[in-house]
Amino acid sequence: MPDSDFLAALRALHEGGVEFIVVGGLAAVLNGAPVNTFDLDIVPARDEANVAKLLHVLHTLDGIYRMQPERRLKPGASHLSSPGHHNLITNCGPLDVLGTIGHGLGYEDLLPHTIEMETGGGVRVRVLNLATIVRLKEELAGEKDLAVLPVLRRTLEEKQRGG
């Protein structure tokens, strides 16, 4: 499996003109939470034009489904237009394209809860804010979510104190 290169993946999406929001562990890190993650989770806009741009970028990144990688299954426009999750492996590492997160929240729902961040080399991306990450994890309350919640909550408190 190729190693994760977060900035290269973000740059490809940014330069490809894809509208997307960084969510999950990387969003938590960009917000200042000391947690680890090995994949990049994004929620893209699912309109026809954006899906076409995303497909082009995934093609350049050689993106295929991580499940049964020997079959080299590639997502199509109909897949990426759906609210489902697409767990891909690319030449920049694992990339999860999520149609919705939480209880059915898509790009347009999440957009008001994002901040734009510079991630290096002029690559600016929209990132889900920490308060929303915490709220979604509290709502989902899965084991994985609950495990990381104390760190996220304390990070949010420190940020709100002006840290």
Next chain:
Amino acid sequence: MTEPDAQPKTDYSEDGVDLTLIRWMLSLTPAERLQVLQRQVNAILAIRRLNAGQ
């Protein structure tokens, strides 16, 4: 004269979270935080490869 601290200073929340680590991360820019994560991931994967047979 001030007595030297008997123990190194630590700062944990009631639920055991290391607040000094959080404050250090918050002192960085998002680009620097991404670099920290990338270095950690690279290091972990390198160690995994070195111990692949175990």
